[in-house]
Amino acid sequence: MSEKTYQVTGMTCEHCVNAVTGEVSGIPGVSAVTIDLEAGKVTVDGDGFTDEQIRAAVDEAGYALA
Numbered sequence: 001m002s003e004k005t006y007q008v009t010g011m012t013c014e015h016c017v018n019a020v021t022g023e024v025s026g027i028p029g030v031s032a033v034t035i036d037l038e039a040g041k042v043t044v045d046g047d048g049f050t051d052e053q054i055r056a057a058v059d060e061a062g063y064a065l066a
Contacts, residue, residue, distance in 0.1 A: 001031065004051075005043045007066035008058055011035070016063065023057040040066070 008020065017035045020042060024033045029048030035041070044054060055065050 001045060001047055003043060003045050004054075005041055006051075006054055006058070008040055008042050008063050009066050010063040011037055011040055013037075016061075019061040020058060020063060023061040024054060027053050027057055 011017065011020065014037075017037055021033045021035060024030060024042065024044060027046075027049050030044055030046040032045040034043040034045075036043075042054075042058070058065055
């Protein structure tokens with residue numbers, strides 16, 4: 001299992017956290033999503049996902065990878 005951390009812009013509240021968590025959690029191979037709202041970081045655990053899948057999920061939630 002691997003862990004990757006991404007910088008996400010635009011997250012300001014708990015709704016943002018829930019939206020990003022929901023989208024990223026739906027990617028096959030993702031086993032856990034942890035968000036540090038203050039730092040704007042999303043940490044993803046799992047195997048078999050790509051950076052592009054994470055970018056697309058974050059975009060779908062209405063935010064962007066930095």
